[in-house]
Amino acid sequence: MSNHEVRMSEWVDRVLPSPTAALESTVAKLQREGQTVHRLGLGQPDFPTPDRAKQAAIQAIEDNFTGYTDTGGILSLRQAVCDSLRKEMNLSYEPDQIVVSAGGKQALFNAICTLCREGDEVLIPIPYWVSFPEQVKFAGGKPIFVPTLPEQGYKTTPETLAPYVNESTRILILNHPNNPSGAVYSTRELLELAAFCQRNNLWVISDEVYSTFVFTPEKFTSIAAFPGMKERTVVINAVSKSYSMTGWRIGYAAAPQAVAQAMLRLQSHTTSNPSSIAQKAALAAIVGPQNEMEPIHNEYLARRDYFVEAVRGLQGLECLVPDGAFYVWVDASYWCGRKLLGRMIHSSDDLAAALLQEAGVAVMPGTGFGSPTHLRLSFAVSRSELESGIAAMEAILGLK
Ligand SMILES: Cc1ncc(COP(=O)(O)O)c(C=O)c1O
Incomplete structure (x- = not known):
């Protein structure tokens, strides 16, 4: 057929x-x-993948830690994510604001499906990661592509975004460090974008899966860390790239509680919890020595x-x-x-x-x-x- x-x-x-x-x-x-x-x-x-993560997975199997877990991930992992976000990004979340999913991709999917209504416009600076527009379209939203310039390091600015904003615009998808351009936003650039999002009442889906791959002297900053932003941002991250764990399929979203609970609801009827074994591996990766x-x-x-x-x-x-x-x-x-x-x-x-x-x-x-x-x-x-x-x-x- x-x-x-x-x-x-x-x-x-x-x-x-x-x-x-x-x-x-x-x-x-x-x-x-x-x-x-x-x-x-x-x-x-x-x-x-780091040895400690592999060993934790083997241990999980030997301990028969092979059943369903909480839909949004085991508490120890959600707590470890909160600790890491506090330490690395200066972001303060509680475990019930964290949803652990099957990779960053599912975390993004949950976030987009939760925030995007039919006809909502979603700003996506070019170049973008391939799944952003497809997930927006799936959710019934309209991807609005915003060009960037090589002279500006392929980064978006309030000035370039402004002409694309209207009463249907609801979300900005910000991915930095960027796949594919490698662009990393400075604190000043993020501050300007944060003010722009507040002025225009936009949500930000901040895809930070490459946050540990920054080659500039300035440390990675999340847009959620600016005053007034945590309540309008969903932070997405994963162990996939940072710990060479792409196949383990563990990512997470950190969001205001109402959004986190809605994402959880969606996940409870789609995939349920991500693999119990992979969660233990991710926990070991996140809590272990980072200087490795x-x-x-x-x-x-x-x-x-x-x-x-x-x-x-x-x-x-x-x-x-x-x-x-x-x-x-x-x-x-x-x-x-x-x-x-x-x-x-x-x-x-x-x-x-x-x-x-x-x-x-x-x-x-x-x-x-x-x-x-x-x-x-x-x-x-x-x-x-x-x-x-x-x-x-x-x-x-x-x-x-
Ligand atoms: C920008 C970006 N976001 C999200 C993902 C998804 O990551 P994961 O493998 O954890 O689903 C990728 C993977 O390539 C990516 O490049």
Whole structure:
């Protein structure tokens, strides 16, 4: 039976497939077929999950901690999240304001479905993470894409947002450090955005899943930390990126109590609690010594510096130095409208396809992030993989 023959719900018809998940499965298929693929496209940290988290999971299984838990997560984990938010972000929450979910993605989904009514407009600065618009559309909201400029570090400002605000505007989705641009907002920039959101009575969904990947001297700041903001912000975070735990599927939302309770209600009828075993692992990761992550952080910084330099050396590719996360947002507009190895390149989708087929390099086209002339490259892979990926790209693109 083809898709055309099945009458599907209007909800599911509203959403497009995830391009990042699609790339993941294409790469896995090519590797199963024995092809060498240089994986420069995916948001998957290559460091292992910390031992203490693995041991806690093994212990949980041995202790038969394998039943349902509280829908919003075990109390010890919610308390640990509160302690961490207080210590790292100067944010004060109680455990009943925390909802633990199956990854940051579900936490975002809960938040968007809870805050967004049919027809509500949601401001999404470009470039954005691929799931934001799809989740907004699923919830019946209208994504309103707001361009940003490379000269402003791909960051949004009250001035750029203002023309897009009307009486239907309800939420700003702020993601910093940003996937894909790596933009990190300074305290001053956040203060201005906070004032703007208060003036316009907007909620903020603050996606902070890369908060531990900041390479500037200024420490990460959450917009929720500014006076008057905690009551209009849902903070989203996860252990996925910070502790190399993407497959464990633990993320969380911190929100005003009424919003947290509504998100809990939604989760109680969808997935219930996230895995009991993974919760124990996440707890161990969050309460353990955080300075263990320092060498990893330094390695990411060294990779970033190498990678940016190498990408900038390639013909037709331009990028800024990302201040956070582990991606490089590459302007490839030079190639759009040109031929590469006899293939016409119309957009970064064509360029990404050429790089994969002709050079065995997997990169994400920018289309799903809001720009069909950009590529998103990731440096969450080993130095040797970065080097071989760059060499393979150089072989077909050439040097400047
Ligand atoms: C900006 C952003 N938010 C949320 C997520 C989802 O994270 P998780 O794997 O915890 O669901 C990702 C994952 O790539 C992301 O890049």
